[in-house]
Structures are given as structure tokens and as C-alpha cells.
Amino acid sequence: GAIAEAGTPGLEAARSLNVSLQHRGLDTTPPINWPVLPDQISGGASPSPTVPAGLTVGQRGSDSGCEDFEKLLLDAGARSQNASKPWVENHLQWICWKLAAKEAQHTKLKGKLRDADVVLDELKMRYEREVNRGQSSWLKRLLEQDVPASHAMVLRIAVGMKLRVCGSELQGQQQEALVAAKSTTLTLIANGVKRATLSSKLGQQRQRSVHLPLTAIDPAGGMVPQTDVVIQRKGPVLIWARAPDGSSYTTTQKGHAQALGRQEAHACQVSETVAAELQGEEAARCRRALTPLGKRKAAAGEELYAQALLSEGNGAGLGRLTDQQQHQLERYLFLVALHRFKEKRKAEMEAQQQKMLSQRLGAGGQAAGSPVMRLLVAPVIHKDVHPEKIIHAPWSVIRIWRPTDDIMHLSEGDVYSVSGLIPVERSGRGRTPLELSSGRTTCWERQQPTPASCLRWAFQPRVWLQLEQVLQQMPGSYIDCFGMAIGATAIQHPEHHTAQQFVFLVDQSVQRLNLQSKPKNDWMLGIRLTKSGDIMGFLELPNQSTAFCWFKSLRLSHFDMQNCICNLEVDSLTTGGVYKAPPRDQHLTDQKMQDLLAWSQAEEVLMQKLQGRVSSLI
Known part of the structure; x- marks a missing residue:
């Protein structure tokens, strides 16, 4: 930490002290047992860095105080390379401020600490601890770059507030601490700074990171040292791929395998075409090399090669050559000229083939895919914490790249402490407010389950909702639903590598809604399907008139x-997808699906009416 310039008593207080007292050895202890002082002065204010009233200050412009204490320290056995003048000046500044502050806080000590003997003993103690024992302060070790700046530590700023920081970055050259302090900068990240209590110990902390609630994460604040989350929903493993034209898209594993197969087949076809063209050109x-003009310009072995x-092209082989030519060819096969010419032509043809392939297939080549899985999480916050400031549930999405086997075993409802997440800055309407991405240093640690009654956003088990229950949900919620498809649009392609389709669903609750509210039209579920998600099979059925459909985690x-x-x-x-076999879910049973099918068959008139309305909407 640093103190304000106006509050630096420094050497002025030391110059007014009597330095003619007896000398003491480096191993002597101070004669006074310092009392344990509170972190706050009466009235709740932090200790002022200014010189307390009543402490006499020497004349400015004189260096006799520092030189006298430096000489006393050297006479006591200190080495001059360690007890230099800058070192003595720095420690005298803090010693005088500490003694003056203690006298200002405790009236019983007033006038007892303003003594050169006490200052010298403090100086000897600091020399013994820092030089002989090697116990430097954390800030000194940080300035000398002996410890990483990313470690968790507590620092105190000039105005008196203590901060717990983590993930910081030190910018400056490695040099002596007093020299480095003038040019070195410690860059903090917003997500790695948290206010610490005044009783927190300065320096390195046993806790390796700064815990930050999920609701306090700044999307532009850098890496999140540590946060606690409740896994609400677990998504499927998708493939993030890049197309040959450079664009990126997300698809399922099955869709990615199909895309790779189509691309490989296309590459093989183009390769065969290019090889045939090159063979014809050769x-x-x-x-041309066998013409009279070509023979005069041909290199050694080129005529026989042609x-x-x-x-070989017409199947005759070497049988059509004369005996003299056959003998000459066999002799040339062992010549370096023929071998070099053949290798040269081979390399030229391969380079030309690669150039033609890259032009026809594109610079991207085959699409490379990376598996990615997303989790919908909620913060671990007690229900009584700032209820007036929390308006809605801040659902967040964690994007996990290349999930391992341990990640695949994460379960919905578990509480985890996650470190090393990286916020993803997003913009635009309708998007998740906060998205976090895992990195190489991301670590998952399972915590003991917290009672749901204590959490503001506890785990909400999956429940299959009907149409009338969906109307009671808040926009932005994730729901699970099933119903009978009564119509669908044709597959559209609004953007490259994307396809979308609108599907309309109903269930038995539509009749109850008509009796309760008597709406202008019958309510329906309109679902916008895209390639993202494990529903590729449904996109292949645009003309499906009636089919049972189920979906999990629709937004x-x-x-x-x-x-x-x-x-x-x-x-x-x-x-989700189209009903072909009952999905393995304890809540969605065969009986529910059979009831829905029986209802759709019994209400044939209503179904035809709804299908006609969907046709008009489409």
C-alpha cells in the first residue's frame, strides 16, 4: 500500500528525535510490548495517515536524521549493501508513521514512543526479519517479481479500504523493490477484486482465489476466480464446426458426421477429376515432345519417358520399341538424368494438383469440429439476501469445450464450486444475460447439497407441462412439453448453414382453456426449430400432418x-423429436402418450379446425 504525500511524516519526525542514546545489538528486543490496536479509531473512521498533533517535526532540507540512523544500524553490525540509505529512508518513514499513529490512538502512550531508541529497535527488527531471516513483505516480493501477481492477496489502498484481489497482472521490469515501485503497475481485473474486511491480514491469503457470486460477475471483467452454481439443466453435446468458406455453425454429432461424409465424397470426386485432367495434359x-521440334528441345531421357x-496409356507397354530403343531405354533407366526428370515432373504435377484442389474445394478444406456442451445454472444465494435488489432469476449458461468423462457425469440439481470461468460478452435482444466459457484452468468441485428451502433459486426438477401450464410461465423460462403436431412449415434457410422450421402443437388442455377464458381463437404452441439442438430428425418431416412430439428445455x-x-x-x-419410441423419462409415460393419441382421434372435428387455421397462418 501507499500513503498520501501529505500524510508522510517520513524523516521529519525522525530528525526531531534524540539519537545520542546507547547502541544495541541486532538481536536485542524492543523494551516496550506493543498493544494490539483495533482496525478503527473511535467513531468508525480509519486511521489518518497524517502526522498526529503534538509530534514535533524537524527542519526540512536536512538529511542528518537518516544518516544518523544509518550509521547506528551499521555500527550495530548491519551490512552496508543491505542497509543502504534508500532502505533506511523507506523503513524510517513507516516506523515514524506507525509510532505517531499509536500515540494518537492511545493517550497512555503519548510521549513514550517518540524516542530514538524505540525507532532504532524497530529498524533493527525489520533488518533482522527481512535480511537475516529472509521474511520480506508480500508487496516487496511482488515488486521484485519473486511471486506471481495472480495469487490471491489482500492489499490496502491509500484511502484505507482493503481489497482482496486475484488474477492480477504485474507490468514492469524485474528490479529492486524501491526502484520498481516508481514504474511498476499492478493491473486488476474487475471480477478478481472484492472488498475485504478491515480485520483481514494483508499479503498472501490461504484461500487461493476470490469468491464472486454469479450475480456480481461483470461480462467484461475478465476471468472469474471462483463462483458457486446450481445446475438447473444439462444440454446435449453439440459440435461447433467451421465450414470451408470460413463461417462457423453448431450442429449435432450426427449432423456433423453427415457433413464430413458429404465433404469427403465431394473431395474424392474432385480429386479424381483433377487427376484425370492432369493425366490428359501430361x-x-x-x-509434343515426340515431334521433330520437340525432340531437338527434349532433355536427357525426356523422349524415352514420353x-x-x-x-503404357494404350496398353502396349514397351513392346512397340525397337531392340535398339529397348536397350537404350534400359540404359537410361539407370541414369540419373531420367530419374531426376521423373521426380521433377512428379513434384510439379503434385503441386499443380494441390493448387487445383484448393481452388475447387476452397481454402478451408474439411470442416473441423469441437464438441461443446452447455449447462443452465443458477447462483447459490440465500433467499433472504437483498430481496429488494433481486428482481428476476439471473439464469446463466456455462459453455464447456471438449467435455471430459467427469464433466459428462455432472447431474442436474448438483451444487458445484467452479473456478477459472471466462465471461463471454454478448449483445442483442433475446439472448442469455450472461454466458461463461470454460478454459484450460477451469476446475469443478462438487459441494455438499444445500437444502432447497434455503436457496432463492433452488433446483427445479423437470416437469412435463401442458398448454394451459405453459401460459402460466414467465418469458425466458425453460420448459419441457409434449403434444400433437397439427402442422409445420417448410424448411427455410435464412442464413448460411442454418435451417429453421415452425411447428404447431396442441394437447387436451386446449378445451379447458376455451371453457375458462373463451379466447378469440384456440391456443396453440408455436415452436421455432433450428439446427441447433438434437432435433435434426424432425426437420426431415415437413409434411407430417399429425405426429406426437416431445421437447426438453424449450425457451x-x-x-x-x-x-x-x-x-x-x-x-x-x-x-426432442418425433414420437417413434417412448423416451426414457419417468414423468412421460406411455399412458400419457396413449391418452393424447386417443384424444386427438376423438376430437377429429377440432383437429381439422386447428389444422385449417395453421394452414392459413402458414
Whole structure:
């Protein structure tokens, strides 16, 4: 820490002290047992860095005080290279300030600490601890770059507040602490700074990181040292891939495998076409080499190479050559000229083939994919903490790249302490307020389960909702639903590598809604499907008139009151598809699906009415 210039008593207080007392050895202890002082003065204010009233200050411009204490320290056995003048000046400044502050706080000590003997003993203690024992302060070791600046530590700023910092970065050259303090800068990250109590010990901390609640994370504040989360939803493993044209997209593992297969087949076809074209060009070049003009310009072995290549092309081999030519060819096969020419032509043809392939296939080559999984998490906050400042549940998404086997075993409802997450800055409407990405140093540590009654946003188990229950949810919520598809649009391609489709669902609750509210039209679920999510199979059925569909972790977008449609969107957490076999879920049983199918068959008139309305909307 540093203190204000106006509050630096420094050597002025030391110059007014009597330095003619007896000398003491370096191993002597001070005669006074310093009392343990509170962190705050009466009235709750922090100790002022100014010189307390009543302490006489010497004349400015004189260096006799520092030189006298330096001489006394050297006479006591200190080494001159360690007890230099800058070292003595720095420690005298802090010793005089500490003694003056103690006298100002405790009236019983007034006039007893303003003694050169006490100052000298303090100076000897600091020399013994720092030089002989090697116990330097954390800030000194930090300035000399003996310890990483990213460690968790508590520092005190000029105005008196203590900060717990982590993940900082030191900018400056490695040099002596007193010299480095004038040019070195400690850069803090917003997510790595937290206010510490006044009783916190300065320097290195046993706790390796700074704990930051999920609601206090700044998207532009750098890496998050540590936070606690409750896993609400676990999404499927998707593939983030980059296309040959450089654009990126997210798809399922099955979709990525299909894309790679199509790309490999296309590459093989183009490679065969290019090889055939090059072979034809080489044959034409060989024919030109066998002309009278070409023979005069041909290099050593080129004429025989052309004859052999053209003979192999029509299946005659070397049999059409005369005996003299056969003998000459066999002799040339062992010549370096022929070997070098063949290798040269081979290298030239391969380079030309690669150039043609890159032009026809694109510079990107095959699409490279990276597996990624997303988790929907909530903060671990007690329900009684600042209820007036928390308006809505700050759901956040954690994006995990290349999930390991341990990550794959994460379960919904578990509480984890996560360190090393990196916020992702996002913008635009309808997006998750906060998204975090895992890195190489991200660590997951499972915590003991917290009672749901104590948490403001405890784990909410999955429940299959019907249409009337979806109307009671808040926009932005994630829901699980199932129903009967009564219509779907054709597959659209609004952007490159994306496809979308709108599907409309109903269930038995539509009749109860009509009896309760008597809306202008029958309510329906309108779901916007995209390639993101494990629902690729449904996109292949645009003409499916009636089919049973189920979806998990659909995001509720908004309510269209005019058309009576609940609009839901597919998210990276969404899974689902068309009913072919009962999904393995304890809440979605065969009986529920059979009841829905029986209802759709019994209400044939209503289904036809809804299908006609969907057709008009499309």
C-alpha cells in the first residue's frame, strides 16, 4: 500500500528525535510490548495517515536524521549493501508513521514512543526479519517479481479500504523493490477484486482465489476466480464446426458426421477429376515432345519417358520399341538424368494438383469440429439476501469445450464450486444475460447439497407441462412439453448453414382453456426449430400432418395474444423429436402418450379446425 504525500511524516519526525542514546545489538528486543490496536479509531473512521498533533517535526532540507540512523544500524553490525540509505529512508518513514499513529490512538502512550531508541529497535527488527531471516513483505516480493501477481492477496489502498484481489497482472521490469515501485503497475481485473474486511491480514491469503457470486460477475471483467452454481439443466453435446468458406455453425454429432461424409465424397470426386485432367495434359505434352521440334528441345531421357508413357496409356507397354530403343531405354533407366526428370515432373504435377484442389474445394478444406456442451445454472444465494435488489432469476449458461468423462457425469440439481470461468460478452435482444466459457484452468468441485428451502433459486426438477401450464410461465423460462403436431412449415434457410422450421402443437388442455377464458381463437404452441439442438430428425418431416412430439428445455419467447400462440424457441440446451419410441423419462409415460393419441382421434372435428387455421397462418 501507499500513503498520501501529505500524510508522510517520513524523516521529519525522525530528525526531531534524540539519537545520542546507547547502541544495541541486532538481536536485542524492543523494551516496550506493543498493544494490539483495533482496525478503527473511535467513531468508525480509519486511521489518518497524517502526522498526529503534538509530534514535533524537524527542519526540512536536512538529511542528518537518516544518516544518523544509518550509521547506528551499521555500527550495530548491519551490512552496508543491505542497509543502504534508500532502505533506511523507506523503513524510517513507516516506523515514524506507525509510532505517531499509536500515540494518537492511545493517550497512555503519548510521549513514550517518540524516542530514538524505540525507532532504532524497530529498524533493527525489520533488518533482522527481512535480511537475516529472509521474511520480506508480500508487496516487496511482488515488486521484485519473486511471486506471481495472480495469487490471491489482500492489499490496502491509500484511502484505507482493503481489497482482496486475484488474477492480477504485474507490468514492469524485474528490479529492486524501491526502484520498481516508481514504474511498476499492478493491473486488476474487475471480477478478481472484492472488498475485504478491515480485520483481514494483508499479503498472501490461504484461500487461493476470490469468491464472486454469479450475480456480481461483470461480462467484461475478465476471468472469474471462483463462483458457486446450481445446475438447473444439462444440454446435449453439440459440435461447433467451421465450414470451408470460413463461417462457423453448431450442429449435432450426427449432423456433423453427415457433413464430413458429404465433404469427403465431394473431395474424392474432385480429386479424381483433377487427376484425370492432369493425366490428359501430361499425355499431350508427351506427344509434343515426340515431334521433330520437340525432340531437338527434349532433355536427357525426356523422349524415352514420353514414349514409355504413351505406350503404357494404350496398353502396349514397351513392346512397340525397337531392340535398339529397348536397350537404350534400359540404359537410361539407370541414369540419373531420367530419374531426376521423373521426380521433377512428379513434384510439379503434385503441386499443380494441390493448387487445383484448393481452388475447387476452397481454402478451408474439411470442416473441423469441437464438441461443446452447455449447462443452465443458477447462483447459490440465500433467499433472504437483498430481496429488494433481486428482481428476476439471473439464469446463466456455462459453455464447456471438449467435455471430459467427469464433466459428462455432472447431474442436474448438483451444487458445484467452479473456478477459472471466462465471461463471454454478448449483445442483442433475446439472448442469455450472461454466458461463461470454460478454459484450460477451469476446475469443478462438487459441494455438499444445500437444502432447497434455503436457496432463492433452488433446483427445479423437470416437469412435463401442458398448454394451459405453459401460459402460466414467465418469458425466458425453460420448459419441457409434449403434444400433437397439427402442422409445420417448410424448411427455410435464412442464413448460411442454418435451417429453421415452425411447428404447431396442441394437447387436451386446449378445451379447458376455451371453457375458462373463451379466447378469440384456440391456443396453440408455436415452436421455432433450428439446427441447433438434437432435433435434426424432425426437420426431415415437413409434411407430417399429425405426429406426437416431445421437447426438453424449450425457451419460452413470448405470447402472441392476437393469434393465441405461445412462441417457444429451440436453444442449445434443447433435445426432442418425433414420437417413434417412448423416451426414457419417468414423468412421460406411455399412458400419457396413449391418452393424447386417443384424444386427438376423438376430437377429429377440432383437429381439422386447428389444422385449417395453421394452414392459413402458414
